[in-house]
Structure formats: C-alpha cells, structure tokens
Amino acid sequence: MTTILYTELLKCKRASILWIIAAVIVIPSLISFFIGFGSWAILDSPPKWSGFLVFSQSLINMLIGPPVFAMLASFLFAREYQEGTVHSFFLYPRHRALFFLGKLCILLLLITAIIGITFLISLGIGFMFTTTHLPYDLFIGKVWELLKIIGLQFLLAPIAILAGVLSRQIIAGIIVGIVGVTSSVILMIASTPLQYSVYNPYSFVTFIIDSPLESSLMIRGFGTLMTLSIVCTAISYYHYVSSDVQGSGV
Amino acid sequence: MEPILKTINLTKTYDNHAAVNKINMSIGKGEIYGFLGPNGAGKTTAIRMMLGLVKPTSGEVEIFGEKISKNSFKAFERIGAIIETPGSYKNLTAYENLDIHRRLMGISAKSSIEETLDMVGLLEVRNRRVGKFSLGMKQRLGLARALLHQPDFLILDEPTNGLDPQGIKDIRHLLLDLVKQRDITILVSSHILSEIEQLATKIGIIHQGQLLEEMDMEQLRQKNRHYLDITVSNDQQAAFILQENLSIVDYTITELGKIRIYERMNEPMIINRTLVENGVDVAELVLNKGNLEQYFLQLTGGNAVV
Ligand SMILES: Nc1ncnc2c1ncn2[C@@H]1O[C@H](COP(=O)(O)OP(=O)(O)OP(=O)(O)O)[C@@H](O)[C@H]1O
Numbered sequence A: 001m002t003t004i005l006y007t008e009l010l011k012c013k014r015a016s017i018l019w020i021i022a023a024v025i026v027i028p029s030l031i032s033f034f035i036g037f038g039s040w041a042i043l044d045s046p047p048k049w050s051g052f053l054v055f056s057q058s059l060i061n062m063l064i065g066p067p068v069f070a071m072l073a074s075f076l077f078a079r080e081y082q083e084g085t086v087h088s089f090f091l092y093p094r095h096r097a098l099f100f101l102g103k104l105c106i107l108l109l110l111i112t113a114i115i116g117i118t119f120l121i122s123l124g125i126g127f128m129f130t131t132t133h134l135p136y137d138l139f140i141g142k143v144w145e146l147l148k149i150i151g152l153q154f155l156l157a158p159i160a161i162l163a164g165v166l167s168r169q170i171i172a173g174i175i176v177g178i179v180g181v182t183s184s185v186i187l188m189i190a191s192t193p194l195q196y197s198v199y200n201p202y203s204f205v206t207f208i209i210d211s212p213l214e215s216s217l218m219i220r221g222f223g224t225l226m227t228l229s230i231v232c233t234a235i236s237y238y239h240y241v242s243s244d245v246q247g248s249g250v
Numbered sequence B: 001m002e003p004i005l006k007t008i009n010l011t012k013t014y015d016n017h018a019a020v021n022k023i024n025m026s027i028g029k030g031e032i033y034g035f036l037g038p039n040g041a042g043k044t045t046a047i048r049m050m051l052g053l054v055k056p057t058s059g060e061v062e063i064f065g066e067k068i069s070k071n072s073f074k075a076f077e078r079i080g081a082i083i084e085t086p087g088s089y090k091n092l093t094a095y096e097n098l099d100i101h102r103r104l105m106g107i108s109a110k111s112s113i114e115e116t117l118d119m120v121g122l123l124e125v126r127n128r129r130v131g132k133f134s135l136g137m138k139q140r141l142g143l144a145r146a147l148l149h150q151p152d153f154l155i156l157d158e159p160t161n162g163l164d165p166q167g168i169k170d171i172r173h174l175l176l177d178l179v180k181q182r183d184i185t186i187l188v189s190s191h192i193l194s195e196i197e198q199l200a201t202k203i204g205i206i207h208q209g210q211l212l213e214e215m216d217m218e219q220l221r222q223k224n225r226h227y228l229d230i231t232v233s234n235d236q237q238a239a240f241i242l243q244e245n246l247s248i249v250d251y252t253i254t255e256l257g258k259i260r261i262y263e264r265m266n267e268p269m270i271i272n273r274t275l276v277e278n279g280v281d282v283a284e285l286v287l288n289k290g291n292l293e294q295y296f297l298q299l300t301g302g303n304a305v306v
C-alpha cells in the first residue's frame, strides 16, 4: 500500500494540476494579506483576528473548494484512462481495490494539505498585522471548523469521482464541481428556504460552517450528503474495479 | 508440453456483434506467434481478454496453465504487455515512468531501469519528459515497460506502430535476441504480414473475429512458394526432359498434363524451348508469384491494410 501511495504522489510531479493547487492556496492568502494591509492603510487600525481566519476559510469552503477538489478527484481517478496508462496500470500484480483506496487517500491528503496550508498562511499573515494575541477560543474554534471543512469537502468529492470514473474523462468531474457550486449560489441568491436547500450538498457544506443549523435540518442535510457520498463511492468502486478496460492511448 | 497460452472458445460479443468469435489458439514455449489480421479483426479485443482487462462473453484463457481473470497476479508478474499505443505519464520523464513501473511490479533493482532504457535505445533521453517524446519514442518506452521486469511471456499489440523502418528493424532484432537469450515466448499482433514474417515462428490469421488459419511459418512459406505451372502434351515425358536436360528435380505433376516446378522459374523461355525441341508440346506456361501478402489478402477478403 505504501508503494501505491508513493507512486500515486510521484505521478503528480510536475502535473499542471499543481499550479491550480498553488493558485488555490495563494488566492485566499493574498486576500488575507490585503485585509491586513488595508486595515492599516485605510482604517489605520489593527485588523481583528476573526476577520482573517473566517474569510479565507469560507472562500475555500463555498467557492473555490468544491470545483477544485472535484477537479482533483476526477484527475486522480480518470487520468489513467485519459492518458492511456490504464492497461499497464491494471496489469500490476495488485488488486484494483487497493488502487481505488490509494487514490481516495491521496485525495484526502491533498484536500487536507490545501486547506491546512491556507489556514497556516492566514495565521502567519495575522501575526504580521494584528497587535493582539490570538484568542485561544477562537483558535480552537477555527481548527475545529477546519476539520469539519476538510471532512465535508472530502464527502463531496465522490460525486466528482463518479463522474470521472463513469465518463473516463477528467473534464466530467470539473463540470460536476462547477455545476454544484453554481447551484448552491443560485439557491442562495434566490433565498431558498433552508429546509429545501439543505438537500443540495453543495449548499449544505456552506451552511454548516457559517450559521449553526437546527438539528432537524442538520440531519436532513447531513443525511443527504452522506447517502450521496456513499452511493457514489460504491458505484465508482464497482465500476472502477470490475468494468472492462479499454482506454485508448497516445 | 504445456502451452504457455491457450484460449478455449474465447468469445466477446458487443451488442450482438462478435468482435472475437470462438477462438482456440495455443502458443508453445519459445514460440513467436504472429497474430495477424486487418483493422477491426478483433486482435486487440482478444489480447485484452488474454490479460483479464476485458471479461470474455464466453470461453476462457489460460496462461502458464492458470485461468486468467483480472486478479491473476501470479501470471501478471511474468507477463510483459503493450496494448495499442501505450500511454505514459507525460508530466514525468522516461526514467520516472519506468521507476513507477518498477516499484509497482515489486522489482528492487534500480539498475534495471537504465538497462532497459538502453535496450530500447532511450538511455540518452531518459531525463526528458515523455510529453516531448515522438510517437516512436513513446512506443519504445512502452516496450521498455513491457520488458523491465524480465517477463517470460511478452504480449505485444502492434508494437511497431509509429516506428520508422530502422525502428522496426531494431525491435525485431531486440525480440529475436530476447528469445535466444532468455528463452521467452512472444505473441505479437500486426496487420502487416511483412512486418512479422521475418520474426514469427507461427502465424494465426484472424478475420472478423474468427481465427481462420494457424500454421508454422515454414509451412506457410512452403504453401506460398513461387512456382511455374506448365501444361504439356505428355507429362511423363516432360518430367523426364526437365530432369535430364535442365536438372530440375523440385517439381510435381499436379494433374494429367500439368507440371508444377519450383526451380529455374525465371527461365520460362529456356524451359519452353527445351521441351519443344525434345518433342513435348507446351500449351501454357504460367508463373505464379503467390506471395504471402497476397495469400493473406485472399484469406481476409482483400480488405487488409497493407
Ligand atoms: N467497447 C466496444 N464496444 C463495441 N464494439 C467494440 C468495442 N471494442 C471493440 N469493438 C469492435 O470489435 C471489433 C474488433 O476490434 P479490435 O479493436 O479488437 O480490432 P483490431 O484487430 O485490434 O483492429 P486494429 O488493427 O484496428 O487495431 C471492431 O469491429 C470493433 O468495432
């Protein structure tokens, strides 16, 4: 299994997807920087800690995260088909289930790394600009939220994985991610009542952070997300492991 | 002796259309089996089934005496394969691509990478990204991947695709060397007979999913020798004259008044004159250049890409 994880990472070396990951980390960090800088330059007062940490997190969670993580997911799962390496890939003396599991692990690792690094950078920028100590409660609260975001984003990914595995095209997952986010934005703009919009997992992941939901809505939303996630993973797994292999090369 | 590969009524049907239809073939140890068929004949589909990549609709495949499925890991360790145009990770160098392969195959010796790159003539470009490779170089890298773990059985689906004539020759020599040195067995598919004619020891011709013919290369050559058909008034006398006056011994009397000779075929005028001068009338003299390519075309209904 370590070999699978290691080679899976090696395969990402110099991949163009890394630029996108870098952009995902840099953009919220830049915004954090301007929050701090602007606070001094315009208001001539130190920015508040909460401003830093909330902003970059919700940006990732609501807008940037879903499409980018969808792209990562379908990249990981569809690349062998698209690059024509699928034949040799499935001729290794290793069970396809392990490859599937390995890719899931790498996806979780990348999501965690992206969100974690962005958080650390925001924290660093915060130390640069603020004059007060970081309140302990705020820090712990934010770390807890961070973990929730990682978990929720990871639970969203199987929808894109399924698209990637079924179509054997990386683009399919990207489209799913973009459509998902767009739908959540539309629901928000149309101020759809929560009891309906929680059914959209892309909306649900944004609610859970900003404003605590009442428990019936919580169950409804989380139940939908969880069910979708498990069903998509199961279908993807089945398809990945047992369908005929015919990717074309070049 | 137990064959290295055996297929039993191997069949794959796609919406009522049989891409591969009840193929029974067998490849013995040390053989180079030329799997020949025009585009769309079913070569790739058959090969995918042999490797457990595609599930047969019916029938089965045995390699090294083991029934093949997608989890035949023991067999996979001993097989090297190229299927269609082999892909590689374009963001990685040739070396890194083989390194991934080495790790996943569970080979510990790192030196195997450079050795194999050298074998296929890619050592100098080992640190170049595969995205910048030409088609022929990618093909060689695919071959390197198939060879790296020193397989006992090589399955190569159109390995010369995209190679220039020198490249085709290089690969042919490489494969012949491998057979000599390591005693491996090879299945190589092609849609061009001349490409595997000088390589194969046995040929199987597949057309529209069916294995039309399977024979030793030697047998095939015999079948397709050039010959001269002569129609004469007296075959016995003619045979005697051919033997005595022209020292032709390789001939047969195919039917009454017809002689088929396999010697001195480029001298039909001399043969004609000699026969006539010795009192045998010659009604017809036909040179048959039955070459293999034509034979192949004949079998596959003439729509092969040559
Ligand atoms: N997944 C599929 N779905 C439907 N038909 C298929 C599929 N794969 C192959 N076929 C059909 O099976 C037949 C055999 O295809 P195959 O690729 O095995 O031929 P081939 O001998 O390898 O040809 P080529 O020389 O062009 O590589 C073709 O008619 C093709 O259209």
Ligand SMILES: [Mg+2]
Residues within 6 Å of the ligand: B043, B044, B045, B084, B157
């Ligand atoms: Mg083919």
